[in-house]
Amino acid sequence: MPEHSTYQKLLEITGKRGSGFVMLIDPDKLPYRQIGKQIETAADAGVDAFFIGGSYLIEENFNRYISEVKRFAGDIPAIIFPGSTRQISAHADAILFLSLISGRNPEHLIGSQVTAAPLIWKLNLEAISCGYMLVESGQLTSVQYSSNSLPIPREKPSIALAHGLAAQFLGMKSIYLEAGSGAVQTVPEAMIRLLREHLDILIFVGGGIRTPEEAARKALAGAHFVVVGNFFEEGENLSRLKEFAEAIHHKA
Ligand code: 1GP
Numbered sequence: 001m002p003e004h005s006t007y008q009k010l011l012e013i014t015g016k017r018g019s020g021f022v023m024l025i026d027p028d029k030l031p032y033r034q035i036g037k038q039i040e041t042a043a044d045a046g047v048d049a050f051f052i053g054g055s056y057l058i059e060e061n062f063n064r065y066i067s068e069v070k071r072f073a074g075d076i077p078a079i080i081f082p083g084s085t086r087q088i089s090a091h092a093d094a095i096l097f098l099s100l101i102s103g104r105n106p107e108h109l110i111g112s113q114v115t116a117a118p119l120i121w122k123l124n125l126e127a128i129s130c131g132y133m134l135v136e137s138g139q140l141t142s143v144q145y146s147s148n149s150l151p152i153p154r155e156k157p158s159i160a161l162a163h164g165l166a167a168q169f170l171g172m173k174s175i176y177l178e179a180g181s182g183a184v185q186t187v188p189e190a191m192i193r194l195l196r197e198h199l200d201i202l203i204f205v206g207g208g209i210r211t212p213e214e215a216a217r218k219a220l221a222g223a224h225f226v227v228v229g230n231f232f233e234e235g236e237n238l239s240r241l242k243e244f245a246e247a248i249h250h251k252a
Pocket of ligand 1: 024178180181208227231
């Protein structure tokens, strides 16, 4: 059994900084040769962890890609945020072991997990269990479409809480409130607040966050980690990384 060292590290980050800042890297969007510069810039600005993953994964050599991320990330956790069971690599520090609990599609609730588990075990890769919840965000997102599942209505935080409690009772270590990549509307603060008030597990929040102010609102509402992907895929936005880090680190 692998040690839960990366999970512990995540707990330490939130203890120290209030909330942590996660940069999501999609291997299909960030070319291999640009990894080093991206990671160094992010690390200098105060990014606390990297999630790596994507919906399709056209990048052929995921293993090599993760190895390059880790080479530059140093002590900063590099965690796989898998879009499919093809996205597994021993070079990562951990993998978010996602189950799409807001949906009722058995393949995404347990099917893919059973496919992936033996390889994760063989590689001795740390698996951080995570109840993944899609939250309605204005229009149909890629993840809703491809998972063939309904999101949680954004005005119904109590439904999100019921799912979060179920995740916690099932022994999951975290939940991810997902508005979807490039979402028009982000996860409502009222929902984050309610879940933070009643749950004892880590809360990741992401989807459509494009300003430091918005990131700060998610952090202050109770997100342990704020995840930003799309916005930093535009090279010129990297100059704003520090503002995001300062906005999210409300305890620093
Ligand atoms: C997507 O929640 C993540 O799975 C991040 O969303 O790319 O919109 O920042 P963005």
